Amino acid sequence: MAHASEGRGQEFRLPDLGEGLTEAEIVRWLVEVGDVVAVDQPVVEVETAKAMVEVPCPYGGVVTARFGEEGTELPVGAPLVTVAVGTGEDGAAPAAGTEAAASAGGGSRAAESAGAASTGAESRTAEPVAARAEAAGSGNVLVGYGTSEAPARRRRVRPDRRAATGAAVRTNGRVRVAGPVDGPAEGSADGPVPVISPLVRRLARQNDLDLRELTGSGPDGLILRADVEYALRASAAQGGRAADHEARTGRAPVTAPTAPASATTPGAPRSGTVRTPLKGVRGAVADKLSRSRREIPDATCWVDADATGLMRARTAMNASGGPKISLVALLARICTAALARFPELNATVDTEAREIVRFDDVHLGFAAQTDRGLVVPVVRDAHARDAEGLTAEFARLTEAAHEGRLTPGELTGGTFTLNNYGVFGVDGSTPIINHPEAAMLGVGRIVAKPWVHEGELAVRQVVQLSLTFDHRVCDGGTAGGFLRYVADCVEQPAVLLRTL
Structure with a gap:
């Protein structure tokens, strides 16, 4: 046939x-x-x-x-x-x-x-x-x-x-x-078992491990690579103990009758545990964050700022009858103005050449939480966009992120990241830098707090700002100057007029 x-x-x-x-x-x-x-x-x-x-x-x-x-x-x-x-x-x-x-x-x-x-x-x-x-x-x-x-x-x-x-x-x-198989048709007693990839099946075959003896920890009993590796380690440990016993006593150890696979399988998850494969978006995030922590000597500084002036400015802008301006767009506009003053932070480190690479254009990433995990869409040429243009681009990318329609090009190439974790109701954070960038600005929630304003105690809208930066590209003076300028713009948005 x-x-x-x-x-x-x-x-x-x-x-x-x-x-x-x-x-x-x-x-x-x-x-x-x-x-x-x-x-x-x-x-x-x-x-x-x-x-x-x-x-x-x-x-x-x-x-x-x-x-x-x-x-x-x-x-x-x-x-x-x-x-x-x-x-x-x-x-x-x-x-x-x-x-x-x-x-x-x-x-x-x-x-x-x-x-x-x-x-x-x-x-x-x-x-x-x-x-x-x-x-x-x-x-x-x-x-x-x-x-x-x-x-x-x-x-x-x-x-x-x-x-x-x-x-x-x-x-x-x-x-x-049917897809590739290594044995008889599915459904026969000796048929293939479900594995997550051909690589897992090959790993088991190379080590003479019968996959039918394992209970997969993946969805619907899917056997993962971790299950096979766990079984191989357990088998090696058991073989080592048996050899040691025979060397000491001259007799092979007596083993108990084998229990059903579901009860003794080394790869089977223990009761009350859940294993989630690190793959797809979650796996990519794990790899990038681990690499960031491993390679970047980061430091964090933070400051509280009175955001009452920024909130009033946004209200006035939205009352003018034009397109509504989002808060994150105003923060992005402040970021690009600050990077124009402190370009050392719009950079990356080329470890092979031992060079700091500074960028002229600002491609601003922003953290977006989705059902598939954390993603960081990138607003291209953010420095060339006004508040209205930034608002529209943030909205487009956020919608695409939630629908899973972002292209690889829209998720890479950033030079600086803005992380508005205040949407989760928290005040502060020490974010991990989005490798290979050199810095990330974090913004907490804006909440009413007692604040000394013009010499008197008053209730003001206060926000905590944090900057995590790569200490290889600049020292604390530059990082502090950047964060202080951002705080000044938040407290007095008119400061931005000097950069327009």
């Missing part, structure tokens, strides 16, 4: 999504096997360490195979889908042939019919989809795929891929190709 993905088709692999990303998790498939796709049509939604991304396929034709189930992590370069690029004159013949085969016959006949339909269509047409794509050009340029011209055909000599990628099965009237 011919595999459903074989034939004269194009194999589309997970492209390089940029920004050093090496893997992505399949969140949702947007196409089924047998669907007809156009050039640059999104076929899958993946989550990287930066954002949720819809991946467009640079080939047009019939989807003959999908690789990986939802929730699977794939490295860059792994196969995503196979597309039979030849279609009929109207572009619908292969789809009809595939659907008819899937509905009329069993799984094997459907797979053979799909392959035959796509191959026959290619031979009947003089202008396949790939050729039409060459004439029209593609609007999406993926790294590793030149979509402005038709890819060159190459014939591959492959072994029988049924054993490597699984057999074709019927699902809801469609021919579906």
Whole structure:
């Protein structure tokens, strides 16, 4: 039986999504096997360490195979889908042939019919989809795929891929190709167990570890790499104790009968514990914060400021009838003015060259808490925007962050970060610098407090400001001067007029 993905088709692999990303998790498939796709049509939604991304396929034709189930992590370069690029004159013949085969016959006949339909269509047409794509050009340029011209055909000599990628099965009237497996079909007594990635399965195989003896700590019993590593450490420790006992006594230790796997599995979580994989956004945040703490000698200074004047200025601006100005936009405007006076903080350290790299433009990041974790969108050229423009850009990026639509480019390239943790109802914090930047300004909640104003005790709107900075780029005098200028602008917004 011919595999459903074989034939004269194009194999589309997970492209390089940029920004050093090496893997992505399949969140949702947007196409089924047998669907007809156009050039640059999104076929899958993946989550990287930066954002949720819809991946467009640079080939047009019939989807003959999908690789990986939802929730699977794939490295860059792994196969995503196979597309039979030849279609009929109207572009619908292969789809009809595939659907008819899937509905009329069993799984094997459907797979053979799909392959035959796509191959026959290619031979009947003089202008396949790939050729039409060459004439029209593609609007999406993926790294590793030149979509402005038709890819060159190459014939591959492959072994029988049924054993490597699984057999074709019927699902809801469609021919579906199972992902890579190492054993019999799912559901048999000796079938494969669910693991988070092929790397975990290979690690177990290299160490002669039977995955069926483990109970995964992931969702629905999914076996994680941590489960396998824990089991290997426990096995090594047990083997060491047995060897020591035999060396001392000359007898092998007597072991108790093995209990059921669910009760004795080293990788099984203890009662009352929950394990959450550090992957996706959460994993990226963990890596970046750890690197920041490891590499940056940071220091923090803070000051309380009377924000009554800033709040009154914002009220007056919003009463003028124009677009509403957000508080974070005013704080951002103050940040850019302060960085113009103290450019040492708009910088990074090149550790390899042992140089401080100072930037002319301010690309202002701001911390945004979402359901997927903490992300830091970047407002490009914040120094060139007024309060109204900053308000609009903050709103756009915040909405995209909550909907998971931020692109990798909108999450990288910042030179300074503003962290308004006051929205969580706290007064102060010592934030961790967003590596590789050199500083972060933290803003606490604005709350009514007793304050000495013009020599008299009064109730004023008070805010705590904190600055965490890389001590390699400047000393305390520069950091203190920056923070004092920010506080002066908060207390007397007219100070900003000197920089306009």
